[in-house]
Amino acid sequence: MIKLSSNENCYGCSPLAIEAIRKKYKDVHLYPELNPVALKEKLAEKYGVTSKNVIVGAGSVRIIDGLIQTFVGQGDEIITFEKSFVAYGQFAALHKHKCHFAPLKELRCAPENLLSFISKKTRLIFIANPNNPTGTIISHAELEKFLKKVSKKIIVVVDEAYAEYVNDPCYPHSFELQKKYPNLVILRSFSKIYGLAGLRIGYAILEEKLASQLTEGQIPFSLNYLSSVAAIAALEDEFFIARSANENAEQHDYLYQKLKKLGYNPIPSQANFIYLWFDKDSEKKKVYDLLFQNGIMICDMKIFGQEKALRITVGESSVNKKINVILNTFKFLLRK
Ligand SMILES: Cc1ncc(COP(=O)(O)O)c(C=O)c1O
Known part of the structure; x- marks a missing residue:
């Protein structure tokens, strides 16, 4: 079964990360560092901040959970979008907080749609950019316009799990915006283009005081020994990241055109x-079933409460060609 349902990197991960794991796997009887200093410093250097501005967690979902646990009190509220990453609403519900879901505008997380939900109770706002599942983005200008209107007491989280794939020049320079708007938290992941989903590692760049509050609530040793080793090596492999982004852009265009033509x-x-x-x-359902019967598993958005939609991770060239052949061969059956 070819898995195109969770947006993993179809090109695997950097060979440098594999090599780093190989060198260290015999040490797994040891606890990891309590504070993964080397990784934090590496990320701080990359983004021109200090390691005190960096938080790492066992997947960015752990950081989402941590943000809610740390900053949202009883009676406080969270805002995000409908048709966006499910974890925001799920963790809000888990911690029994009210979460408002603003509508998308033309399948984009248009920040102006959040405004009417903001009240004195709002503590956290989550914006996935690019949005999962629609893959759409909001621009630098849109984000800045929104930040100008929002109280600095409200934490605005931009979840940029797929940032490295973006090639639209309008995409926000969120690290620049953060200098002006310290209530902006930038969330990133090693699960997508870095290809380390199985190791569970994500990070956030945020204002020092917020970072220290968030760290206090973190479970000691929750980041495993090999994930930080692999992440450090993966950050060094710019060639792998560029290649993954370029191949993805090319394959995205191929699949998009074929689907449109069909x-x-x-x-x-x-x-x-x-x-x-x-x-x-x-x-x-017919499209989903047909691909499944032919060994390709995509995501039926029904499991996230969205009817009438599918999400397909862009795979390698041979896989995208296979999808095209299958859908083309059976198109009369599918359209009945
Ligand atoms: C927008 C978004 N944020 C975060 C995540 C989770 O990433 P991680 O594997 O780092 O927990 C995903 C995973 O699908 C995602 O789509």
């Missing part, structure tokens, strides 16, 4: 997946 409704994406919507749920 008469589907794909949304142009700035990430490593394509969102497809259908007029009828039955038609969507």
Whole structure:
């Protein structure tokens, strides 16, 4: 089964990361560092901040959870978008906080749609950029306009798990914006283009005081020994990242064009997946089932409460060609 359902990097991970793991795997009887200093320093250097501005966690979802646990008190509220990354709403519910879901605008997380939900109770706002599952982005200008309007007491989190795939020049320079708006938290992941999803590692860049509050609530030793070793090596392999981004852009265009030609409704994406919507749920189900029967597993958005939509991770060239052949061969069956 070819898995195109979780937006992993179809090109694997950097060989430098594999080599780093190979060198260290015999040490797994040791505890990891309590504070992964080397990794934090590496990230701080990359983004021109200090290591006190960096938080790492066992996947960026752990940091999302930590942000909610640390900064949202009883009676406080969270805002995000409908048709966005499910974890925000799930963790809000887990911690029994009210979460408002603003509508998308033309399948984008348009920040102005958040404004009417903001109240004195709002503590955290999550914006996935690129958005999962639609793959759309908001621009630098849009984000800045929004930050200007929002109280500095509200923490605005931009979740940039897929940032390295983006090639639209309008994409926010969020590290620049953060200097002006210290309530902006930037969340990133090693699970996507870095190809380390199985090791569970993500990070956030945020204002020092917020970072220290967040660190206090973290579970000691929650980051495993090999993940920080692999992440440091992965950060050094710029060639792998550039190659993954370029191949993805090329393959995205191929798959997008083929899907369009076949008469589907794909949304142009700035990430490593394509969102497809259908007029009828039955038609969507046929496409899902046909690909599944032919060894390709994509994501039926129904599991995230979204009917009539599929999300396909952009795979390697041979896989995208296979999808095209399957859908083309059975197109009369699919359209009935
Ligand atoms: C927008 C977004 N943020 C965060 C994550 C989770 O990343 P991690 O594996 O670092 O927890 C995902 C995973 O699909 C995602 O789509």
